[in-house]
Amino acid sequence: MLVTSPDMTPFAQRSRLFTPACSLALLLLLAACGGDEPIWNLTMRARHGDAWRDFTESPGSHFITEEGAGSAGLREMSVCGFHGVTDADADGTYQSCMELRFDFTALGADRSALTIAGTAIPLAYGADGTAEFTAQVGHAPAIVSAWAWTVCDEMPRYIEQTPQQLRGELVLDDPPKLKGRLSLRADVRSEGPCQGDVTELELVFDLDR
Numbered sequence: 534m535l536v537t538s539p540d541m542t543p544f545a546q547r548s549r550l551f552t553p554a555c556s557l558a559l560l561l562l563l564a565a566c567g568g569d570e571p572i573w574n575l576t577m578r579a580r581h582g583d584a585w586r587d588f589t590e591s592p593g594s595h596f597i598t599e600e601g602a603g604s605a606g607l608r609e610m611s612v613c614g615f616h617g618v619t620d621a622d623a624d625g626t627y628q629s630c631m632e633l634r635f636d637f638t639a640l641g642a643d644r645s646a647l648t649i650a651g652t653a654i655p656l657a658y659g660a661d662g663t664a665e666f667t668a669q670v671g672h673a674p675a676i677v678s679a680w681a682w683t684v685c686d687e688m689p690r691y692i693e694q695t696p697q698q699l700r701g702e703l704v705l706d707d708p709p710k711l712k713g714r715l716s717l718r719a720d721v722r723s724e725g726p727c728q729g730d731v732t733e734l735e736l737v738f739d740l741d742r
Contacts (some may be wrong), residue, residue, distance in 0.1 A: 572739040577614045579629055579683065579729030586729070588614030588629045596711060596740070598637070603709025603741075605642055607635045610703075612715070612736055627727065629683040631717050631734050633703065634663045639675035642708055647673035649701040649717060653680035658692045666699075676703070681719035685727035693728040697721045701734075711740040 577588040592614045599606030610633040617626035633649075650672040654665040666678035679699045682692045701717030715736040723730050 571741075572737060574737040575612065575614065576733075576735040577612070577629065577631075578733055579616075579627075580731040581723075581729050586616045586627060588616050588627070590615040590617065598711075602637065604705045604711050604713070605640050605708040606637045607640060607705075608637055609634055610715075612734060625686060627683060627685040629681065629729070629732060631681045631719070631732065632664070632679065633676060633715075634678040636675055636677050639673075640705075640708070644707060645675075645705050647676055647703045647705070649673070649676055649679050649699055649703065651679070651699055653678060653697045653699055653719075654694050655680045655682045655692055655697070657694060658684070658690050673703075679717065681717075681721075681728075681732045683727045683729060683732070687726045691725065691727065693721070693723060693725045695721050695724055695728070711738065713738060 573592070573594070575589070575592045577592070578585050579588065580586075592612075594612045595609070596607065597609040598604070599608065611630055613628060613630035615626060615628050648671045650669040652667045652669070656662060656664050663678045664680040666680070668674075679701070680697060681699075684690075684692060698720040699717065700720075701715065703713065703715045703717075705713045715734065715738075717734045719732045721728055721730055721732075
């Protein structure tokens with residue numbers, strides 16, 4: 534089940550950049566928050582050398598859950614943003630995403646704080662499935678994998694598969710509501726032009742308002 538809200542609209546603009554797991558037609562642009570509209574406050578940035586790039590243009594996401602289970606049945610979570618212009622003829626455009634995959638049978642029915650700690654090797658461009666992930670001490674068993682990936686105009690069909698160090702936390706405030714926060718950082722010894730040496734994400738969400 535792909536979880537959405539009436540206030541979210543599909544990404545309709547044609548682009549050369551897309552996620553390997555799903556097309557941008559399935560990513561969801563999020564309306565400005567206010568009143569009873571869904572809350573989606575995202576800060577995302579990546580460091581390239583000494584410079585930071587903000588990935589705040591056209592933020593999007595998807596949550597895939599077991600039917601009717603809400604956050605207690607999470608299977609997939611993807612959070613993405615763009616740096617630069619997103620039309621098909623743009624130069625200097627970057628798209629960065631951070632991905633989580635879950636064992637929903639290990640998720641509880643109560644509020645939980647899930648630690649993310651491990652190393653990952655991202656999926657290759659166009660590949661489907663789950664990135665190779667090696668859990669480290671303290672990592673929550675409910676999170677099967679976590680990783681970051683970036684594509685850019687310079688190499689639009691290449692995702693760097695250099696090992697990443699992931700650290701962070703996902704808090705689910707009130708299951709089965711899709712409400713909580715995600716803090717995640719990926720450190721990479723980048724060898725290519727697209728992937729940043731550090732990618733950071735801070736997200737507060739409440740999609741059941």
